[in-house]
Amino acid sequence: MMSLKKTGLFLQVRLNSCRMPGKALINLHGKPLIARVMERLSVIPADVRALLTSSESLPLLKPISDSLGWDIFAGSSQNVLKRYADAALYYEVDIIIRATGDNPLLSPEIAMETLDLFNKKKRDLAYLAPIPYGSGVEVISKEALLAANENARLPYQMEHVTPYIYDNKDKFVIACDRYHDDEVARADVRITIDTREDYERLNYLLRNIGSAASNLSIISITRGWDGLKFEKFKRALIILDGEDEAAVKFALELSYKLSSDFNLFASFKKNNYEYTDLMYNFDIKYIEYEELSSIVANEGSFDRIAVIAGDTSLNEMKFYKSLGPVVSLGDKGEGGEIADVRIGNRVAASKKNINFNFYFEDTPGPESGADKRAYSKKIRKVLVNFTGDDYIKLTRNVSTAFAELGYEVSYTSDSSIAASKNDLSALNVPAKIAPSNSLNLNEFDAIATSFNRIFFECILQGKPVLLIAANSSQEKFIKFYDYKYHISDKEGAGLIKDLKVNIEKILGLMKSDKVYQPEGASILSEVKNRIFNNGIINVAEFIRDWSPSTVICPYCCDLDSALLHRNALWNMYKCPKCGLYYTINFNEKQNIYVEDYFFEEYKRLYGKTYEEDRENIRKLAINRINILKKYINSGSLLDFGSGMGFFAEYAEEQGYKTTSIDVSAYAVDYMKNKLGLNAICADQSYLEKSPDFYDVITSFYVIEHIKDFEKMIFLFYQRLSADGVLVLSTPNAAGFSIKRRFETYVEKHPQDHYRIYSTKFMKSLFKKYKFKNIKINITGIHPERMVKNQKLLKFKSVKFFLVLVSKLFHLGDTFEIYARKK
Structure with a gap:
């Protein structure tokens, strides 16, 4: 009698992946x-269903x-293939359905069809293609999985589970079929989460196609995807305390700079309805403070949160961080200390400190060519633009006033007011509708508007604009900018006869100030600088470019790391559990290891160029080779991250056959052509697929x-030969400079130094990967940094004692570690 085969549904996930740490825990809708x-x-x-x-x-x-x-099953962190094989044996399953934890809209329909294909064809592996990226599974036989685990030799095959099977089609039978519905059988839909932008896009998709994500069919998902343009899918929330008018002004300016990339929302800690009309005029949706939690619970996190408040409490900031990643602006309270990013108000350089990432600088923004363009001396074409509750009254009356004065008038329609078009079209006014979503301001000689985003747009472009205050709140903010070309509500903005008089008066003032000529460009430029100073520009650019990240230890996954230091590029943390120092960078830096690095950048850090430092590097090489020869006298040696090759050059002289790998094309060219070394331009991905083994890796x-x-x-372990030797060097987290001179040390910490390890940490990591004969060599010992009275160093006994203590207690600023593969 044939026994039924047992099926295991295995979902792989880990929290300390580096591209998006803590991804599995992030709030998705x-x-x-x-x-x-x-x-x-x-x-x-x-x-069986198992994580x-x-x-x-x-x-x-x-x-x-x-x-x-x-x-839930815990297995190898890096060898995911082994994790699957171990789980298959543990649960005694015959068929494995493999799914990954970054596919929140994975399709049960596609999975079932894949399982049917596997069972009908009796294959070793089955999958469907093409399908939306992130919607499918693989179905694998236990025998194929175990064979792959036993025979895979490349790290790439171990990390991604099934490549060994695909790479050996002569040994395995693979079935691939097309999904039965052509509307779904396509690869141009991306519903996986690999990056922060993927996450923000899927949150937007789910907000638009419904909250019952677990029940959505794949056809509903693909149709929902097709119905969205994803042109502006991120949400930014601005939280204010509700009383400070300067904070509201800042929020309006910031929202304008963010409006092309984000759907904008605002909320006042102390609900203040005085400014809701202003928010509307700037395309900002107002949310009651008490409703924020329920909105996040039902619709997912906000993608960015800007908190503009002077004194938040710890509990308030914890609440804001539960809504999304937070940039705190001008916050001196305890809450500001735990914000993801903290930007301080402008202070003197002597008062700047590590409690803020950077400071707001309200210096004038960059010059714009638009400021100096010459406009027609004669005003003929006028655009009338109003929004909100006063739209119909103001649009009707201002359009009529301009028309009666003999101008060619166009007005924008407010799509949120359904009656607007019919109401205005009934007027006997020769005005035409201009689509508000595709305005070209350069088509008009003058703009008449209220205090709204079009006003900011005109100022940015150097376009003269006549402001008509619709209410007292708008008038209050117009005064902030000292903008004199405006008609206030008190002067009868609603009366056509008075409007005509005031319009003539303001236009006459504009002409006398020559704002329509190059000579008057400086007047509008001054207004522009009051609105768009460098502080607003820098903050907006930061929020737009920032890629927020969960604070989670990249090794042990502890969530309670202490924030040690802030600067404009990164935050530095220390894990209380494993002791690892790590940075979370706000933006990824591109490869800096071009030619300039080995000259200007290296000289900035170490006082001389890389080539000028050759003698010192060779001295270090002599010491390293002397220690290495106690492990192995000769053999193949890979120098990974070799720089310009001075260590490999010496190793060749000492009888090792070297290969050098570096990401710098300049350095590789130097090694090949000037030193005659075997060199490869590559990063660590080269080791993932290379079949080569080495006796030594440095x-x-x-x-x-x-x-x-x-x-x-x-990767190093996998590429070493049996009994091969690994040699590393790195800064020391337990060194004297970090322990006793941390602020001085961290000021020079390079942006691309993501981790700092102690000798204890690194030794533990080596043991985890079964290295033996581990030797720590303490380096970077600087007695002059350890004593205040430098005269003491004249005594050899003092210097000897400091060196001895540094080696004994691992206080050197750097260290080397040597170990043999078991």
Whole structure:
């Protein structure tokens, strides 16, 4: 009698991935991302449903798996293929449905069809293609999975589970079919979450196609995707305390600079309805403060939050951070200390401190060519633009006034006021409608508007504008900018006869000031600088370009890291559990290792160019080779992150056959053509797919540049021969400079140094990957940094004692570690 085969539904996930740390826990439309995936998969029939994760991620994921009735299995962090093979044996399954934790809209329909294909064809592996990216699964036989685990040799095959099977089609039978519905069988829809932008896009998709994400069919998802243009899918929320008019002014200016990239919302901590009309005029939707939690629960987090307040409490800031990533502006309260990014008000340079990432500078913005353009001396074409509650009255009366004065008038329609078009079209006014969503201001000689985003747009373009205050709030803000070309509500903005008089008066003032000629451009330029100073520009650019990240230890996944230092490029944290120092960069820096790095940048850091430092580097090489020869006298040697090759040059002289790898094309060209070395321009991905093994791998001052440092150690281990030797050097988190002179040390900390390791941490990591004969060599010992009285260093005994203590207690600012592969 044939026994039924047992099916295991395995969902792989870990929290310390480097591209988007803590991704599985992030709030996606009201629920943790991983819970979304599990809910989608729960309808697929399986004997076992299990999360496959790492031991570091397990404590944070187990409550979620328990709540949804899933099992959880911890296996290898880096060798995901082994994790699957171990789980298959542990659960005694015959068929494995493989899913990944970054696909919250994974399709049960596609999964079921893939399983049917596998069972009907009796293959080793089955999948469907083409399908939306992030919607599918693979179905694998246990035998194929175990064979892959036993025979895979490339790290790439181990990390991604099934490449060994695809790479050996002569050994395995693979079935691929097209999904039955052509409307779905397509690869141009991306519903995975690999980056922050993917996450923001899917949150937007779910807001538009419904909250019941676990029940959505794949056809509904693809149709929803097609119906959205994704031109402006991010949401920004501005929170104010509700009393400070200067803060409201700042919020309006900031919102204008963000409006091309974000859908904007605002809320007042002390609900203040005085400014809701102003918010509307700037395309900002007002939200009651008490409703913020429910909106996030139902619609997902905001993509950016700007808190403009002077003194927030810790509890208030914790609440704001529960709504989304927070930029705090001008906040001196305790709450500001825990904001993701903290921007201070302008202060003297001597008062700047590490509690703020950077400071608001209200210096004039960059010059604009539009300021100096010559306009026609004769005003003929006028655009009338109003929004909000006063739209009909103002549009009708101002359009009529201009028309009776003999101008050619156009007016914008307010789509939110359904009656506007009919009401105005009945007027006997020779005015035409200009579409508000595609205005070209250069078609008009003058603009008449209220205090709104069109006013800002005109000022930015150097376009003269006549402001008509619709209410006292608008008039208040017009005075902030000292803008004299305006008609106030008190002067009878609603009466056509008075409007005509005041319009003539203001236009006459504009002509006398020559604002329509190059000579008068400076007047509008001064107004522009009051609105768009460098502070507003820098803050808006930062918010737009910032890629927020969850604060989670990249090694042990602890969520309680202490914030140690802020600057304009990154925040630095220390994990209380494993002791790792790490930075979270606000934006990724491109490859800096071009020719200039080895000259100007290297000289800035170390006082001489890389080539001028050759003698010192060779001295270090002599010491390193002397220690290395105690492990191995000769053999193949890979120098990873080799710089310009001075260590490899010496190693060749000492009998090692070297290969050098560096990301700098300049350095590789130098090694090949000037030193005659075997050199390759590549990063760590080269090691993922290279079949080559080495007797020695060296990597000096590189691992601090690698975010996924554990993967780097795994790659080194996999590329070493049996009994091969690994040698690394790196800054020391337990060194004297970090422990006793931290602020001085961190001021020079390079942006691309993502991690700082202690000797204890690195030794523990080496043991985790089964290295033996581990030796720590303390370097970077600077006695002059350890004593205040430099005269003491004249005594050799003092210097000897400081060096001895530094080596004994691992207080050097750097260290080397040597180890042999088991």
